[in-house]
Structure formats: C-alpha cells, structure tokens
Amino acid sequence: MVPRLDRQGGEVVATAGATRLILRADTPQSVGTGEASATFTVRAGERRSFTVGYRPAYAADAPVRLDAAQAVDDAVAGWRSWIQLHDYQGLYRDEVRRSALVLAAMTSGINKPSLYAAYGSKEELFRKVVARYAERDMAYARDALAQPTAYGVVATLLRDNVLALTRSDCPAGCLSIQGGTAGGTGSAPVAEFLAASRLTGERALADRLARAVAEGDLPPDADPAALARFVAVVTEGHAVHAAAGVARADLEQSAEIALAGFAAAAGIGAPSPAR
Structure with missing residues (x-):
C-alpha cells in the first residue's frame, strides 16, 4: 500500500489505512508521490533534527509538540x-x-x-540523550584530540576526564559507563549501544595517535591502537571509581601515573615543565 502524503503546517503526514506517520524536521522537505525528501548541508557544530511519530488515522487530535x-x-x-x-x-x-x-x-x-x-x-530518545551528553559533557574529548602533540592529547584527555567525572554540580560518573551497567536483564541493547559509542571514541584517539606516528611525533614502532585502548581503559575505570565516591585528588594522581605509563609505552619523554 502506497501511503498518501500531505503537508500539514510544516509537517509531512503519511496515511495508509488506519496508520498515520508524522514527519517533523527543521529543514524544508519536498513531497512527491509516496516519498518525502530534503536536501541540506550540515557544517561542523550544526545539527539537523528529523523525528517520526505515530498516530492512528482516526485520531482527531494531534500529539503535543515537545521542545x-x-x-x-x-x-x-x-x-x-x-x-x-x-x-x-x-x-x-x-x-x-x-x-x-x-x-x-x-x-x-x-x-x-x-x-x-x-x-x-524510546530507543531514539536514549540515543539523543547520549548524543547530547557527548556534545555537552564530553566536549573535553574533542578539545583533547585537537592538541598539537600526542602527549598533549593524552594529558588533556586524562586530566579533563577526571574533572568532568567529579563535577560538583552533578552526580559523579559517566553516562556511557553507568548507563550500561545500571539496567536489568532486558538492557543488553543499551549496553551494546554504549559499548559501540565508547569504541568510536577509542578509534578516534587511535586515529589521532596514528597521525602522530605519521608526523614523527611518536616513534614508528608505537602502536596507536594499543595506546588508545590503554587510555580508554583508564578513563572508563576512573568513571567507575568516581561513581563509587573516589575523590578527585586520588583520580588525578592515577591519571598522572597513567600519563607517565603512556609516555613510557609510546617511547617518548614527558615535556619539561615551563619555566
């Protein structure tokens, strides 16, 4: 059955039998026979939102709009x-x-x-929550990847991670860690999604360290994937310990130990303190 598409106040409504789908977007949409499409450009730091809601075709009232x-x-x-x-x-x-x-x-x-x-x-809502959390509360990770040296990348990541995990204005811990361990037996998809999200961050760090090898900032025998995995294990462990009540100063101490371990494993020396 090909649905009938209609424009209703900036929305695209698809009706087929007793089923009605409502497509909302923050970008103009073109409506054709049996399809709706949009062409747009997304630049760095921008977002575009598309949401699809269900409503029985016989229902007279429209769902309440949410911010x-x-x-x-x-x-x-x-x-x-x-x-x-x-x-x-x-x-x-x-x-x-x-x-x-x-x-x-x-x-x-x-x-x-x-x-x-x-x-x-509900799954889409959860994914949006995670995306929003990453955009706002884990912005330090993007800042770390922009540092000019591999040592600076890892130092910024480890140190700022501790600060983020132990903020005074919110409970300690990290959504991507505690969110996957707090559920019951039916939360396996949530845990899998969060694990995939964490691996995406680990791969981004590995790619940045691989660039450091290519640029001569790290020695040619350095293993970017193994080094990134080590850093990820430390930051994820810090999240668990922060949620358990470990003090910021103690986590900062372990972050400095991990940073020294990274430098040794990578075959580089820590930079001399600025005078």
Whole structure:
C-alpha cells in the first residue's frame, strides 16, 4: 500500500489505512508521490533534527509538540539524579524497575504519542540523550584530540576526564559507563549501544595517535591502537571509581601515573615543565 502524503503546517503526514506517520524536521522537505525528501548541508557544530511519530488515522487530535532539545536535557538531568540515588538488587528487580518507570510516566505529564511524535521511539530518545551528553559533557574529548602533540592529547584527555567525572554540580560518573551497567536483564541493547559509542571514541584517539606516528611525533614502532585502548581503559575505570565516591585528588594522581605509563609505552619523554 502506497501511503498518501500531505503537508500539514510544516509537517509531512503519511496515511495508509488506519496508520498515520508524522514527519517533523527543521529543514524544508519536498513531497512527491509516496516519498518525502530534503536536501541540506550540515557544517561542523550544526545539527539537523528529523523525528517520526505515530498516530492512528482516526485520531482527531494531534500529539503535543515537545521542545526536543529541552526534553533531552531534562532526560540527562533525570538520569544523573536517578542513577546516583536509586538502585535495587533484590528479588523481582526487573518488575520493580518497570513499576518505577510506569510511575515516572504517570507523573511526567507526557503521554506516549507525544513522546514518540518528538523522537520516534524510546530507543531514539536514549540515543539523543547520549548524543547530547557527548556534545555537552564530553566536549573535553574533542578539545583533547585537537592538541598539537600526542602527549598533549593524552594529558588533556586524562586530566579533563577526571574533572568532568567529579563535577560538583552533578552526580559523579559517566553516562556511557553507568548507563550500561545500571539496567536489568532486558538492557543488553543499551549496553551494546554504549559499548559501540565508547569504541568510536577509542578509534578516534587511535586515529589521532596514528597521525602522530605519521608526523614523527611518536616513534614508528608505537602502536596507536594499543595506546588508545590503554587510555580508554583508564578513563572508563576512573568513571567507575568516581561513581563509587573516589575523590578527585586520588583520580588525578592515577591519571598522572597513567600519563607517565603512556609516555613510557609510546617511547617518548614527558615535556619539561615551563619555566
């Protein structure tokens, strides 16, 4: 069945039988026979949003519009509060967690059609939360990769990682670590998604260290992948320890030890302190 596409107030509505899909975007869309498309350019630091929501064709009222960016920020804040203050390891753990989610949904004032109209699904909402978290709370990682030397890259990454994990304005830890360990038996897709996200960051660091080898900043026998893996293991371990209450000063000490280990393994010396 080919859906009928209509424009309704800047949205594209696809109707087929009793099913209606609502496509919202922040860029102009072209509507043709059975398809909608958009052509646009995304520059560094810019974002484009496309959301698909479901609504029965017989429903007269439209889903409530949500401020997607604000909702993602609220979700990040809610996760930080919940993951720090709540846990349950007793009998019927999954049932207790589901009951808590139901209670949260009942008191949030946002129904499922409104949520899905903004994000498409719970999984898409979670992915947006992670993307927002990476953009805002892990900006230090991008700054580290821009450092002119391999030593500077790793030093910035290790030191700023400790600062980010132990901020006073939010619970200690990291979404990409604690978010994958806090779920129950049905959270395997979440853990897999977060693991893939962490590996993406590790590969970015490996690519940067490989460039350092090519530029002569690291010796030719240095192993960029192994060095990046070492740094990732340290930062991820710091996240676990920070969430457990380890003090910033203690994590800073271990970061300096790790930095010295990186320099030794890479076959380079630490730069002399500025006079």
